[in-house]
C-alpha cells in the first residue's frame with residue numbers, strides 16, 4: 001500500500017520551502033529592524049503549562065500523551081506560555097522591557113480546513129515588562145510592518161483593534177455579570193461567524209437577561225473610535241478604559257500607519273489570558289481567518305511563576321499558513337531563482353578529472369556548480385544544463401586543456417566565449433551579474 005503523511009501536516013517540496021524561507025527571512029528582518037532578539041524553547045512541554053491558562057479551546061486541541069517516564073506531555077500548541085516561563089526563570093537578570101521574537105513550529109489537533117492545519121509556524125513578537133500603551137502601539141506597528149515588508153498595503157490588510165478592559169466595562173455597564181464575562185466574550189468572538197438568533201438563544205440558555213443579551217450584541221457591533229467613544233460616554237469605568245485604545249491609535253497614526261487600523265469591538269481573541277488591548281490582522285479581500293493575533297496578557301507571568309514574578313506582557317503570533325496563501329493569491333510569492341550558476345561539461349572521458357578539479361575550485365569560490373554524474377555525450381550534458389536552468393555551461397575538451405582555456409556559454413543569451421582557465425572565477429563573477 002502507498003504510504004501517506006498525516007492529515008494536516010505538510011511536506012515542503014523545494015518550491016514550497018522557497019516560500020517558507022522567504023516568509024521566515026522577512027519575519028526575521030523586520031523583527032531585527034524593531035530591535036527584537038531571537039529565542040526558542042522546547043517543542044515538547046509539560047501538559048500543565050497550558051491547562052487552565054490558555055483556555056478550553058486550545059486544550060482540546062493538544063497533541064498530548066504520556067512519555068516513557070509517565071509524564072503528561074504535549075507538543076507545544078503556542079509559544080506564549082513557554083516564553084512567560086522562560087522570562088520568569090530569569091526575570092531578575094533580564095533587562096526590561098524584554099523585546100524577544102521566535103519562529104516556532106506549533107501543533108494543534110484542529111479540523112483541517114483552509115488556513116487551518118495541524119502544524120504551522122508562527123512569528124511571535126513579545127514585549128515583557130512594560131505597561132505603557134506605547135508598547136501596544138509598538139507591537140501593532142511591528143505586525144503591520146511585517147505585512148508591509150511582504151508587499152501588502154492598506155487596501156490589502158487591516159488591523160482590527162479592541163481592548164478587553166473597555167469591552168468588560170461596556171458589558172458590565174449593560175447588565176452582564178462579572179462571572180458571565182467569559183461566555184459574553186465567546187459570543188462577541190462569534191458574532192461575525194454565527195447566526196444572530198442562534199447566539200441570542202445560546203446566551204439566554206446560559207442565563208443572560210434579555211437586556212444583557214442585547215448589550216452583548218450591540219457592543220460587538222461597535223466599529224470606529226467615534227462609536228466606541230459614544231458607547232463609553234456615561235458608562236461607569238468605560239471612559240477611563242477607553243484611554244489606552246485612544247493612545248494606541250494615536251501613536252500608530254504618528255508612525256504613518258493609521259490607515260491600516262480600525263477599532264473593532266468584535267475582536268476579543270480566543271485565548272483566555274488576554275487582559276487589555278487585543279488585535280488581529282486580516283486580509284481585506286479573501287474571507288480567510290486572521291493572519292495574526294495578539295494582545296496584552298499582564299497576568300500570565302504571575303500565574304506561571306506561582307506569584308513570584310509579576311510583569312506586564314504583550315505580544316502577537318503571525319502564522320505562515322494564511323500568510324502563504326495570501327502571498328500566492330496576490331502574486332507576491334518569490335519566483336524560484338536559478339539554483340545553478342555553472343554546469344560543467346566534459347567533452348571526452350579524459351576531461352572528467354579536470355571537470356572535477358574545476359568544480360571543486362568553483363564551489364570553494366561560492367558558485368553553485370553541477371555536472372553530470374555519469375558519462376554522457378556533450379549534447380546530453382548541455383541539455384541537462386538547460387533543464388537545470390543553469391546560468392552558464394562551461395565546457396572542457398582536449399583543445400581547451402591544451403590551450404589552458406575553457407569555453408563558457410551563457411544560457412540566457414546564447415553568447416559564447418573562450419576564457420583563460422585561471423581567469424574563469426573573475427569572468428563569472430562579473431559576467432553572471434551582467435547576464436542576469
Ligand code: HAM
Pocket residue numbers: 077078079080108110115116117118119120122124125126271289290291292293294295314315316317318319320321322
Ligand atoms: P492564535 O490566535 O492562536 O494566537 O494564533 C495566531 C495566528 O497563528 C492565527 O491568527 C493564525 O494565522 C495562526 N494559526 C493558529 N492556529 C493555526 C492552525 N491550526 N493552522 C494554521 N495557522 C494557525 C496565539 O497563538 C498567541 N499565543 C499569540 C500571542 C503571542 N499572543 C501574545 N503573544
